[in-house]
Amino acid sequence: MRIGRHTWRFANQPVIIGTSTVVGPEEGKGPLAADFDFVHEDLDLKEPSWEKAERKLLEQASQLAIVNANITQDDLDYFVGGDLMNQIISNSFAARGLGVPYIGVFGACSTSMEALALGSLLVDSGNANFVMAGTCSHNCSVEKQFRYPTEYGSQKPPTAQYTVTGAGVAIVGKKGNGPKVTAATIGKIVDLGIKDPFNMGAAMAPAAVDTIQTHLTDLKRSPAYYDMIVTGDLSTVGYGIAKDLFKKHDINIQTTNYQDCGLMMYDMVKQKQDVQAGGSGAACSAVVTYGHILKRMRQGELKKVMIVATGALMSPLSYQQGESIPCIAHAVTIEMGGDES
Amino acid sequence: MRIGRHTWRFANQPVIIGTSTVVGPEEGKGPLAADFDFVHEDLDLKEPSWEKAERKLLEQASQLAIVNANITQDDLDYFVGGDLMNQIISNSFAARGLGVPYIGVFGACSTSMEALALGSLLVDSGNANFVMAGTCSHNCSVEKQFRYPTEYGSQKPPTAQYTVTGAGVAIVGKKGNGPKVTAATIGKIVDLGIKDPFNMGAAMAPAAVDTIQTHLTDLKRSPAYYDMIVTGDLSTVGYGIAKDLFKKHDINIQTTNYQDCGLMMYDMVKQKQDVQAGGSGAACSAVVTYGHILKRMRQGELKKVMIVATGALMSPLSYQQGESIPCIAHAVTIEMGGDES
Numbered sequence: 001m002r003i004g005r006h007t008w009r010f011a012n013q014p015v016i017i018g019t020s021t022v023v024g025p026e027e028g029k030g031p032l033a034a035d036f037d038f039v040h041e042d043l044d045l046k047e048p049s050w051e052k053a054e055r056k057l058l059e060q061a062s063q064l065a066i067v068n069a070n071i072t073q074d075d076l077d078y079f080v081g082g083d084l085m086n087q088i089i090s091n092s093f094a095a096r097g098l099g100v101p102y103i104g105v106f107g108a109c110s111t112s113m114e115a116l117a118l119g120s121l122l123v124d125s126g127n128a129n130f131v132m133a134g135t136c137s138h139n140c141s142v143e144k145q146f147r148y149p150t151e152y153g154s155q156k157p158p159t160a161q162y163t164v165t166g167a168g169v170a171i172v173g174k175k176g177n178g179p180k181v182t183a184a185t186i187g188k189i190v191d192l193g194i195k196d197p198f199n200m201g202a203a204m205a206p207a208a209v210d211t212i213q214t215h216l217t218d219l220k221r222s223p224a225y226y227d228m229i230v231t232g233d234l235s236t237v238g239y240g241i242a243k244d245l246f247k248k249h250d251i252n253i254q255t256t257n258y259q260d261c262g263l264m265m266y267d268m269v270k271q272k273q274d275v276q277a278g279g280s281g282a283a284c285s286a287v288v289t290y291g292h293i294l295k296r297m298r299q300g301e302l303k304k305v306m307i308v309a310t311g312a313l314m315s316p317l318s319y320q321q322g323e324s325i326p327c328i329a330h331a332v333t334i335e336m337g338g339d340e341s
Numbered sequence: 342m343r344i345g346r347h348t349w350r351f352a353n354q355p356v357i358i359g360t361s362t363v364v365g366p367e368e369g370k371g372p373l374a375a376d377f378d379f380v381h382e383d384l385d386l387k388e389p390s391w392e393k394a395e396r397k398l399l400e401q402a403s404q405l406a407i408v409n410a411n412i413t414q415d416d417l418d419y420f421v422g423g424d425l426m427n428q429i430i431s432n433s434f435a436a437r438g439l440g441v442p443y444i445g446v447f448g449a450c451s452t453s454m455e456a457l458a459l460g461s462l463l464v465d466s467g468n469a470n471f472v473m474a475g476t477c478s479h480n481c482s483v484e485k486q487f488r489y490p491t492e493y494g495s496q497k498p499p500t501a502q503y504t505v506t507g508a509g510v511a512i513v514g515k516k517g518n519g520p521k522v523t524a525a526t527i528g529k530i531v532d533l534g535i536k537d538p539f540n541m542g543a544a545m546a547p548a549a550v551d552t553i554q555t556h557l558t559d560l561k562r563s564p565a566y567y568d569m570i571v572t573g574d575l576s577t578v579g580y581g582i583a584k585d586l587f588k589k590h591d592i593n594i595q596t597t598n599y600q601d602c603g604l605m606m607y608d609m610v611k612q613k614q615d616v617q618a619g620g621s622g623a624a625c626s627a628v629v630t631y632g633h634i635l636k637r638m639r640q641g642e643l644k645k646v647m648i649v650a651t652g653a654l655m656s657p658l659s660y661q662q663g664e665s666i667p668c669i670a671h672a673v674t675i676e677m678g679g680d681e682s
Contacts, residue, residue: 005418006442008468049662077346078527086427087656088447092530096667101347101527103455104447104654104669106429114444118459125466127349186419186442189433313445315428321390326437328445 006186007218013180013338014123017130017173018069021291022061023283024139024165030266030273035291036166037064043140043165050150051085054138054165057283058083058094061167062134069130069171076100076171077128080115083136083282084108084163085145090136100132109204109233110187110311111135112168112286113330117184119172120332124181129174136167137281146197146316159199161235162275164265168286179297182339185215185331189313193324197314200325201238201262201277204310207327208234209245211308215331216251223253225341227302230293232285232309232329235262235278261288285309289334297336304335348526348559354679355464356517358471359410362632363402364624365480365506371607371614376632377507378405384481384506391491392426395479395506398624399424399435402508403475410471410512417441417512418469421456424477424623425449425504427486431477441473450545450574451528451652452476453509453627454671458525460513461673465522470515477508478622487538487657500540502576503616505606509627520638523680526556526672530654534665538655541666542579542603542618545651548668549575550586552649556672557592564594566682568643571634573626573650573670576603576619602629626650630675638677645676 021036028039038060045053058081066073079098081091082105095102107114112135119131140150142163148154172181190207208231216223223229234242239260246253265279265288289307296302308331314323333339362377369380379401386394399422407414420439422432423446436443448455456474463469481491483504489495513522531548549572557564564570575583580601587594606620606629630648637643649672655664674680 051658051662082445082447084428085656086658087425087449087654089654089656089659092654092667092669093659093664096530096532099529101529102669103459103527106423106445106447108428118444121462121466121468125462127462186444188440188442189437191437313428313430313433315426315430317392317427318430318434321392323434326433328433328443 006214007183008121009183010120010124010181012124013182014120014172015176015178015180016170017176017178018065018171019169019290019294020061020064020068021168021287022057022166023287027164027166032264032292035295036287050138050141050144054136054141055090055093057167058090058134058136059097061169062094062098065132065169065171071130073098075130076132077130078103078122079132080105080119081134082106082111084142107328107330108311108313109280109282109284110309110328110330111282113307113309113332116170116332117330120181120184123172123174131172132169134169135282135286137163137283139163139165142281156276157198158276159237160276161200161233161262161278161280163281164279164284166283166287168283168290170290179294179334179336180338181332182335183333185211185218187211187329189326189328191324191326195324197319199237200280200312201234202241203312203325204327205234205238205241206245207329208308208310209242209249211329211331213249213251223251226304226306229253229258229306231260233262233280234260234310237277239263261285264288306331306333347555348524349462350524351461351465351522353465354521354523355461355513356519356521357511358514358517358519359406359512360510360631360635361402361405361409362509362628363398363507364628368505368507373605373633376636377628391479391482391485395477395482396431396434398508399431399475399477400438402510403435403439406473406510406512412471414439416471417473418471419444419463420473421446421460422475423447423452425483448669448671449652449654450621450623450625451650451669451671452623454648454650454673457511457673458671461522461525464513464515472513473510475510476623476627478504478624480504480506483622497617498539499617500578501617502541502574502603502619502621504622505620505625507624507628509624509631511631520635520675520677521679522673523676524674526552526559528552528670530667530669532665532667536665538660540578541621541653542575543582544653544666545668546575546579546582547586548670549649549651550583550590552670552672554590554592564592567645567647570594570599570647572601574603574621575601575651578618580604602626605629647672647674
């Protein structure tokens with residue numbers, strides 16, 4: 001159903017019948033550790049390269065999600081996924097192992113919700129019974145590809161963000177008792193001219209606010225409809241900017257109802273986890289949503305949630321050629337008991 | 342509608358209301374030159390880098406498609422696109438200029454039909470009135486990124502393929518007199534262990550045959566249903582392998598009805614265009630389909646066509662780490678007058 005112009009409202013309300021999350025050691029020290037299915041103690045996962053370690057995160061998460069959803073690999077109609085690696089190799093190689101028709105997507109750190117939105121559309125439109133949506137990132141493979149060789153241990157400014165090592169996967173089906181995917185708002189590119197790849201939060205915040213505003217306008221809703229609105233990985237800098245932009249655009253979001261996955265992921269105060277401004281990476285919103293938030297929903301603590309995954313769509317080369325950072329945010333709403341409005 | 346398991350049959354039969362193709366100088370010397378909307382005489386398009394030249398191809402094709410479809414930029418609900426560049430920057434930066442909600446996809450050279458399939462799904466499911474699906478590639482940006490610095494002019498084996506410089510865009514709408522998108526079959530990864538990035542055709546051919554077989558099985562059709570079945574960019578080596586595999590799998594395709602965009606693109610016999618085994622690149626199937634094939638359909642020469650875009654989903658890094666090439670093919674069927682079966 002076409003509601004407003006950029007929001008899909010899923011009439012058949014597909015259900016998230018199973019999820020899984022696999023993370024690395026730093027994530028296992030954070031406040032959400034107990035919510036993840038599997039915490040690796042080492043960063044290399046006993047693989048010979050960071051890229052193969054990243055792929056393994058996703059392969060493990062995929063297998064766990066199939067078990068958690070209580071289906072078999074053969075039941076899956078499609079796998080929708082992408083990641084930050086050049087040519088999204090982590091997902092494509094994981095898809096090879098799954099043997100399921102594969103729709104590769106790229107939205108940088110917004111990939112989690114882009115994949116969930118498309119997967120839900122496939123089920124909602126009657127074109128699939130079961131779709132897997134997944135993404136992953138690895139601190140060392142991303143550091144190596146986007147910035148400097150990991151072994152340099154290069155210093156970072158406090159506005160930089162720490163790429164989450166992890167993989168998050170959701171399986172969407174036609175029916176079940178789980179949380180329902182009720183709508184998705186597809187973002188457009190917002191680029192206010194920021195060129196600093198060590199300040200992604202500032203670059204991405206306007207895209208997040210734009211998508212939230214579009215969503216609320218399309219569905220004629222106030223932010224209070226949701227128990228929680230969560231951005232993907234704006235972290236300290238972007239979170240503050242987003243709050244300022246909400247005020248500027250008269251979007252009345254209670255601070256207690258607005259959170260950011262990049263800030264929820266690590267404990268930068270008591271434990272002083274050394275993650276600069278907070279978490280980022282394609283896995284950030286995926287593991288926080290599929291691990292922590294959905295768990296709170298299943299326990300009855302949250303009923304209506306909007307996840308707004310944010311992505312910075314530059315490449316090291318576009319940065320080197322003097323380009324600013326085009327950003328995007330895709331929102332998906334998840335509701336226990338569905339949307340009865 | 343879920344038909345078979347991996348084929349979407351579009352009940353509302355979305356219409357390709359406009360297309361456009363912009364190509365480079367080598368493509369302008371080939372046999373299809375007259376079918377393209379715009380032929381550039383230089384490879385750099387007066388841009389300071391190959392990447393910016395590639396982006397310009399897509400920006401121009403997007404603007405031309407909007408004119409050809411007789412709509413305005415504001416009418417577009419979504420842009421679905423991707424390309425071969427790391428982090429699909431050509432499409433993301435072009436999307437910034439369009440200001441339209443953007444769904445980034447990656448399927449290497451299968452991106453053209455992946456984007457058209459998803460765009461058609463959005464219109465068919467009632468979630469959009471107008472969707473633009475596009476892709477692009479540039480011989481020099483791809484050469485530089487995947488192989489050696491362009492300026493080296495490195496020698497290539499005869500199995501190598503020549504990346505098409507061009508951009509192809511289609512706009513899908515709800516109704517109109519144009520060719521209709523009637524179905525799409527999403528491929529799964531097929532990887533028979535080929536590791537040579539200078540022999541993509543051999544790597545991709547089994548994926549193309551797998552998707553064609555799935556499509557025909559899902560829709561209970563014989564190949565004779567189609568006036569033409571066209572693979573994306575298998576070129577000389579892959580085309581021969583595909584024909585062998587058709588025989589092996591008892592897929593009865595008349596050789597006269599089976600063609601390949603990589604072979605149609607250039608004249609390797611009379612004109613002796615120096616393109617090794619033939620054309621490739623994300624733009625290859627896009628410009629041949631949206632330029633040449635749709636023109637023949639509109640002129641009444643072809644009624645029912647299946648385009649099977651093929652993609653090699655490796656990266657230079659996965660190759661360096663000793664991995665084989667995971668391949669995929671996505672098929673879209675286009676029919677004048679629609680599917681009346």
